[in-house]
Amino acid sequence: MQVEPWSPPPVLLTVDLVILTLRRGRMCILLVERGEDPFQGRLALPGGFLNHAGEEILDAAHRELSEETALTAGWVHLEQLATYGDAGRDPRGRVVSVAHLAIAPRLPEPVAGTDAADAAWVPAEAVLSGEAELAFDHLRIVRDGIERARTKLEFSALATAFCGELFTIVELQQVYEAVWGTELDTRNFYRKVQAVKGFIVPAGSERRSTGGRPARLYRAGPQTALFPPLIRPVPPTAEENTREEGD
Amino acid sequence: MQVEPWSPPPVLLTVDLVILTLRRGRMCILLVERGEDPFQGRLALPGGFLNHAGEEILDAAHRELSEETALTAGWVHLEQLATYGDAGRDPRGRVVSVAHLAIAPRLPEPVAGTDAADAAWVPAEAVLSGEAELAFDHLRIVRDGIERARTKLEFSALATAFCGELFTIVELQQVYEAVWGTELDTRNFYRKVQAVKGFIVPAGSERRSTGGRPARLYRAGPQTALFPPLIRPVPPTAEENTREEGD
DNA sequence: ACAAAAGTGTTAATACTACACCCATGC
DNA sequence: GCATGGGTGTAGTATTAACACTTTTGT
Structure with a gap:
């Protein structure tokens, strides 16, 4: 044609x-x-x-x-x-x-x-x-x-890109909270990120803050894929809430 | 300039x-x-x-x-x-x-x-x-x-796109096995996919095969995002294997 | 009856959540 | 000492993986 x-x-x-x-x-x-x-x-x-x-x-x-x-x-x-x-x-x-x-x-x-x-x-x-x-x-x-x-x-080490070269675990948590728009438990987050091998590696030094125990500093590790992943919490839906009452 | x-x-x-x-x-x-x-x-x-x-x-x-x-x-x-x-x-x-x-x-x-x-x-x-x-x-x-x-x-209902309008759960499993290149447990897969609401819905009828119990037929449901997801099994790495011996 | 394929029950291990508790510092 | 923020332990609960077992068909 x-x-x-x-x-x-x-x-x-x-x-x-x-x-x-x-x-x-x-x-x-x-x-x-x-x-x-x-x-x-x-x-x-x-x-x-x-x-x-x-x-x-x-x-x-x-x-x-x-x-x-x-x-x-x-x-x-x-x-x-x-x-x-x-x-x-x-x-x-x-x-x-x-x-x-x-x-x-x-x-x-x-x-x-x-x-x-x-x-x-x-x-x-x-x-x-x-x-x-x-x-x-x-x-x-x-x-x-x-x-x-x-x-x-959730599945990659992208969060470290929001931080500078050195960061504390709480700073990393604040990235997750800001991007997801949720609040996370500090203690559980602390262990979760450390459980993922290669996500963050200790940088040796510490950072002093406005009072309180100094935080350890970390830098981004070699791992780009997170396992286990950090699953984003889902706000409970209305349906799930009415379920318990109805039964 | x-x-x-x-x-x-x-x-x-x-x-x-x-x-x-x-x-x-x-x-x-x-x-x-x-x-x-x-x-x-x-x-x-x-x-x-x-x-x-x-x-x-x-x-x-x-x-x-x-x-x-x-x-x-x-x-x-x-x-x-x-x-x-x-x-x-x-x-x-x-x-x-x-x-x-x-x-x-x-x-x-x-x-x-x-x-x-x-x-x-x-x-x-x-x-x-x-x-x-x-x-x-x-x-x-x-x-x-x-x-x-x-x-x-893992996270979406894409697998149903590999199947025709009607399919059995085992056929759906074969999609996962072929795409991932792994083998899955039939029994656990059976319940996992049914646990995801809206992923597959019963079509009522059954399909006769070459001998053996007939399988129920399903069609794709309205849900496109899978929760909980079907996580792809990771073949154990060499490092993880050597860990147990080395310690 | 027996083989084959579909579907169900059970259990041990694992992972997750919530929260109590201890640690190290500035003031 | 005590307020503040960092880090650890633990118990109850939900998920998961492995596999024994039952059901329903064709031959």
């Missing part, structure tokens, strides 16, 4: 970043205010087009990450999340975005005056609840990214 | 498919023999370019799936896997592929004479071990796809 030479339709490729960090015990996400159309003035994920035809996708993600956060690469976790290419998602034409998930230890206030007109850490909760209206299909990407982070905390 | 109007570099977008099914108790993957350069004659994943600039990515994946398998869509699971865009992966230029994972009940022999010069079900094990040399970076995509399938079997 296709006789004359046919060439496939080209598309424009962007990378978008869901950058998560912890600030004052809450999980926050970096959003920028768009300086130009479309969606001028709206909040959006950091990101942009490939620089040149030969640029690797992962390199482009790293580039956007350092442009936005002035981050010394190496201490940041970066992985591909998913690809979003709905035909109508960008009014400029067929733009396909490869979204990435980045996790970093507490970062400085965003650097205004660079590429992004304005950048800010926004509590993840506020974004998920719809308080902030995002450009494009970025709300969906944020939802997928946060869900990915929550799940990976 | 960028004064004159700049336009982002366009790329070509393809979809590739990792199609898995069960044949004679083994997990197999559909591969086609490439009829043209590059990699003419090599085995590759089914896939192709977008048809036109407005075609949705998921639609393109569905189109390639039905071209290759003559599948009555609806009884097949299809999800996005990941995006592969290394600059050097395709000698024709900058080609970015959005890979998808498809799971289907036992399919008929592949239909030759259509788009693909030749298509065949190849045991997944043979591909993973490197017996078959694949074109492009398709081996990596296959590895990622199979790993995704193995993991999703």
Whole structure:
């Protein structure tokens, strides 16, 4: 049927970043205010087009990450999340975005005056609840990214990416509590993480705090897969609650 | 720095498919023999370019799936896997592929004479071990796809996608055994899957086999997330074995 | 009756939760 | 000493794995 030479339709490729960090015990996400159309003035994920035809996708993600956060690469976790290419998602034409998930230890206030007109850490909760209206299909990407982070905390050592090089077990617990939005028992958490071989390794020294026994310091271990996993507690559902009464 | 109007570099977008099914108790993957350069004659994943600039990515994946398998869509699971865009992966230029994972009940022999010069079900094990040399970076995509399938079997109801509309519990178990490459205890598996509410629901009737007690038939239930999950057994490592002797 | 496949009961080991309790430091 | 936060012990409970056992069919 296709006789004359046919060439496939080209598309424009962007990378978008869901950058998560912890600030004052809450999980926050970096959003920028768009300086130009479309969606001028709206909040959006950091990101942009490939620089040149030969640029690797992962390199482009790293580039956007350092442009936005002035981050010394190496201490940041970066992985591909998913690809979003709905035909109508960008009014400029067929733009396909490869979204990435980045996790970093507490970062400085965003650097205004660079590429992004304005950048800010926004509590993840506020974004998920719809308080902030995002450009494009970025709300969906944020939802997928946060869900990915929550799940990976259960089965991988991703939580250490939220901490600096050295951290205490309680600090690690606060990561889990902030990302999951739950409270955990300090004592049980303490033993669970130590039961997973290679998750965290003692760093020898201790950290003094505002009074109280000093905490031992740890650093991330070689293990990336957690076994046994740290299962996220499920808030009891209404059905389960009514069960006991009914019987 | 960028004064004159700049336009982002366009790329070509393809979809590739990792199609898995069960044949004679083994997990197999559909591969086609490439009829043209590059990699003419090599085995590759089914896939192709977008048809036109407005075609949705998921639609393109569905189109390639039905071209290759003559599948009555609806009884097949299809999800996005990941995006592969290394600059050097395709000698024709900058080609970015959005890979998808498809799971289907036992399919008929592949239909030759259509788009693909030749298509065949190849045991997944043979591909993973490197017996078959694949074109492009398709081996990596296959590895990622199979790993995704193995993991999703633990936490989602994906296994039912390998079965027809009606199936017995033992048939479901054979899916797990084939995909994971392990053996499971029939009796414990029986109760585990029934303990997950909404995973499988009784279909009422029974199936007669070649002698022995008839098995009850089930169909896939509404639940997509499995709780509690069916954890994949880990073959004991050498370290764990030497531990007992050494101490 | 016997073989084969489906389905049930039981038990020992394991893992998890909740909480009492002890330890080390600053003030 | 005592408040504060770090770390340990333990008992009751839920899950799990292993396997003996019963049920229902075809031949």
